[in-house]
Amino acid sequence: MTAAAPRPLAATTGDPAGIGPDVILTSWLRRRETGLPAFYVLGDPDQMKTRAGLLDLDVPVAVCSPGEAVALYPDALPVVPLRNRLAHPAGVPDRINAPGIVESIDRAVADVIAGRAAGVVTAPIAKKPLYEAGFGYPGHTEYLAALAEQHFGRRTMPVMMLAGPKLRAVPVTIHIPLRAVFDTLTTDLIVETCRIVAGDLEHRFGIAEPRLALAGLNPHAGEGGALGREDEDIVQPAVEALRAEGIAARGPLPADTMFHDRARETYDAAICMYHDQALIPAKALGFDDSVNVTLGLPFIRTSPDHGTAFEIAGSGKALPDSFMAALRMAAIMAEHESRTKTA
């Protein structure tokens, strides 16, 4: 039996006015010294060449198909051309780029589902120009779940996880106004989120019996109901339900004391009740090397933890570390997943 050909990762361009192209180009330049897994970009070859010129980077661009990417990767940045063009200026977002940005995501997902790529690694998008062009999703996370539903015809609940060497943190509610958190948070939502986290940590991260620490919503996890009832009425029943299913869950824990060094040794993922409760500690502890992973999808998706940083696009100041960590994490997840499937 012949071994399967290695599959590259499919990287999206993200917003072409942001630092996505910068970190893609600098990551490729560091491929050898860092042993970076092979990837190709779904993008506009001219836009990539223009940004490389602006950054004064010597990056040859090879226009190719996904199947040719692994062979070309050692000597050139493989770019699979989009049908839509991406306008060039760095730092100036424009809704004119929306069709190309969305095509890049759609094509990366289609490639992974068709087996042409091992996982999707997205470069950052800015929400506003996409919303102005009619994009109806809060971010990648929700859009990728919608694509999964279109492709597979079954309900898909996406779970955001920020994962770095010091912390994995999951927000149960994601891109909603803080005011809406109280009406959105339910015991069922917490339980469903934790089931997905536990399953993916086991099958895609190789952690047997993952330990989950659930944060309380209120100060001091409600202080026995004196500072809010949600911890006793919503979070506590979720912990009990999860434990009854055999998932090692603990909480609700006071959120202010669960992220220090010793506390983090006691769990594999912190389950947080809203976006900033998870993303503030994750980015404070590892902005340069944390990865945004979407769990619960029928394919692998990672992303750097940072955004488009328009103010530094094309300046040479963008660090590629988080993008490189996202590439590495996607490759490791793909390996775990294939081991689980063949076991």
Ligand SMILES: NC(=O)c1ccc[n+]([C@@H]2O[C@H](COP(=O)([O-])OP(=O)(O)OC[C@H]3O[C@@H](n4cnc5c(N)ncnc54)[C@H](O)[C@@H]3O)[C@@H](O)[C@H]2O)c1
């Ligand atoms: N994965 C994604 O698509 C994603 C993630 C986060 C934010 N965003 C979007 O990006 C836009 C800007 O968001 P923001 O300003 O809150 O966050 P940001 O991450 O773009 O920038 C925050 C700060 O970090 C700096 N920074 C970011 N990445 C850096 C890098 N690689 N190297 C050096 N410095 C870096 C920026 O210059 C800025 O000072 C928003 O529209 C947001 O929605 C997208």
Ligand SMILES: N[C@H](C(=O)O)[C@H](O)COP(=O)(O)O
């Ligand atoms: N909340 C994410 C973060 O701050 O890192 C970011 O907005 C990206 O979200 P998507 O991956 O859903 O685009």
